[in-house]
Amino acid sequence: MNEFVERLVSLRWAEPKKSYDVVIVGGGGHGLATAYYLATRHGITNVAVLERGYIGSGNSGRNTTVIRANYGIPEAVRFYQHSVELYQGLEQETGRGLMHERKGLLWLAHSEMGARAERARAELNTAFGADTVYVERDDILRICPQLDLDGGGVWPVRGGSYHPAAATARHDRVVWAFAEGAMARGVDVAQRTEVTGLKTDRGRVVGVDTPQGPIHAGHVLSAVGGHVTSLVSKVGLRLPIRTHPLQAFVTNHYQRQFHPIVASADLLFYASQTARGEMLIGAEIDRQPSYSYRAGHPFIQHCAHRAMTLLPLLGKLKVLRQWTGVCDMSPDYSPILGESGIDGLYLTTGWGTWGFKAIPAGGEQMARLIAEGETPELIAPFSLDRFARDRTLADRGSSGTH
Ligand SMILES: Cc1cc2nc3c(=O)[nH]c(=O)nc-3n(C[C@H](O)[C@H](O)[C@H](O)COP(=O)(O)OP(=O)(O)OC[C@H]3O[C@@H](n4cnc5c(N)ncnc54)[C@H](O)[C@@H]3O)c2cc1C
Structure with a gap:
């Protein structure tokens, strides 16, 4: 936390007390949003x-x-659509500039099979409340003129789906806004x-241990x-979660003209432009599970190579x-x-490579469950016991590259 942030938002740190109604372990977006909604809604x-x-x-x-x-x-379209809508009102709700910007997302198809998958995605999304349309090459070029639709002669773009409500927001500001809003109402953040x-x-979790007691x-x-x-193994619980590193990178400044978010499932990358003009590129998880935060040259080499196939502008940056980061993959x-x-x-947990967008809805729904003791309908399908009940929710649309 730097001096700039300390002045921008008013965060009051606390020495933890000996006892609370609710202890939330982890001060990421999901933990802080849950605290915020517990305080504001309940x-x-x-x-x-x-x-x-x-x-x-x-x-x-x-x-x-x-x-x-x-x-x-x-199940996922409904849940994330709710989160997209909460994000749209979050600046007003928290009174903080979160740099929320609606950009639209283009998901590109490079084969007949890919085009069919994008048509199906558009139909399914729209049916469950998240407007998405199938777009042809001309539309794609209008939305993103920087794309090379010939894909370097190797990955020609056949079509794609377009999801106009897709957006970005400044990640740390979202975290600070939830923290500030919770603290202002009396929540302790340590x-x-x-x-x-x-x-x-007697079989119930009744608290936590910390080095301070x-x-x-x-x-x-x-x-x-x-x-x-590792945390829940302390009470003998085993979860179907593996932890994989996920890398990303930004380039130096490109003229402020790249408006949408662009993704390609075949080329395993997605790109957008930050408010500072940097081109921001993300990709798939590292295959090897680990807790390593090491960022390596091979990732940049492969990812940049694939991204330049569709976005030649990157070659000049x-x-x-x-x-x-390390991702909790289910x-x-x-x-x-x-x-x-x-x-x-x-x-x-299990937010993998896709949990930032879920922060408001995840926090809101977890707060409701803790406060009311009943699992809200919106998150009921995502319960842990789905694995024992043989009701897994295989979702090819979770990762930005699927
Ligand atoms: C490179 C990258 C790109 C991504 N891109 C996107 C994207 O574009 N869109 C999207 O929706 N999602 C994206 N994600 C995923 C998203 O960032 C995460 O799913 C989301 O931030 C998870 O939030 P969280 O609060 O669950 O976890 P975290 O933000 O990781 O918070 C967990 C916190 O718990 C703390 N902690 C851990 N152990 C303990 C302990 N024993 N005691 C106390 N504290 C502890 C940690 O220090 C950490 O601060 C991306 C992830 C990465 C790494």
Whole structure:
């Protein structure tokens, strides 16, 4: 947290008390949004958010900020559409400039099969509330004149789907706005406070351990992203989550003319332009599971090569920064949120490479579950027990490159 931020938003850090109604582990977007909605929607403010680093130091401050709802299954389209709508009102709700900008997203197809998949995506999305249309080459060029539709002679663009409501927002501002809004209503947010264990009493989770001592809690929410498996293993819970690194990079400034977000499932990349004019490129997870934050040259080499096939303008730019986050990947590419199966312990995880856009809806719905004790209908399909019930939610539309 730098001096600029300290002046821009008013964040008041707390020394944790000995006991809370709700303890949220992890000060990323999902943990802080849950605290915010507990306070604003349910009047529950005896809440602590415990963050081992600084807030937003996990994936919530490392992502490529794409907000969209054009997912691959009805349950997900409905959920993410709700989140897209909450984002649209978030600047007004929090009173903070979040640099939310509607850009539209073009998903390109390079084969007949790809074109069929994009037609199907458009139909399904629209049917469940997230407007998406199939677009031909002429429309694509109108939306993004910088594209080489011949794909370097190797990956010609056949068509695509266009999702006009897709947007971006400044990721750390979203984190700070939720933190500020929660703190202003009495929630304690403590940085550099690692949760090292979970306390149980007769099979119920009743608190957490920290190096500063134990904290009692009526309810504990794990919102620790890719670190969830080690946290919940302390109470014997095994989750179907694997942690994979995900890298991204930005170039130096390109003239402020690149408006949409562009994605190609075949070429495994997506691109947009930041408010500073940098071209921002994201891709797929590293295949090898790990907690490594190392960012490597092979990634840039392969990803830049593929991206330049469609966007020759990138060839004239330089790579400015590259970074990595570690993603909590579920086997069906859908999140896991709700009750854990252990009394008193709730989970929000499995956000993989797609959880930034879900922050408002995920936080709102988790807050409702904790406050009211009943799983809201919108998130019921994403419960952990879907794996035991053989009701997995395989979603090819989760990742920006699928
Ligand atoms: C390169 C990259 C690009 C991405 N692009 C997009 C995108 O364009 N759109 C999109 O929707 N999503 C995207 N994502 C995914 C998105 O960033 C995440 O899904 C989302 O931020 C998850 O938020 P979270 O709050 O669950 O986790 P995090 O933001 O990771 O927060 C978890 C927090 O828990 C803390 N923590 C961990 N263990 C403990 C402990 N024991 N005690 C206390 N604190 C602990 C961590 O320090 C961290 O701050 C991207 C991710 C990456 C890495």
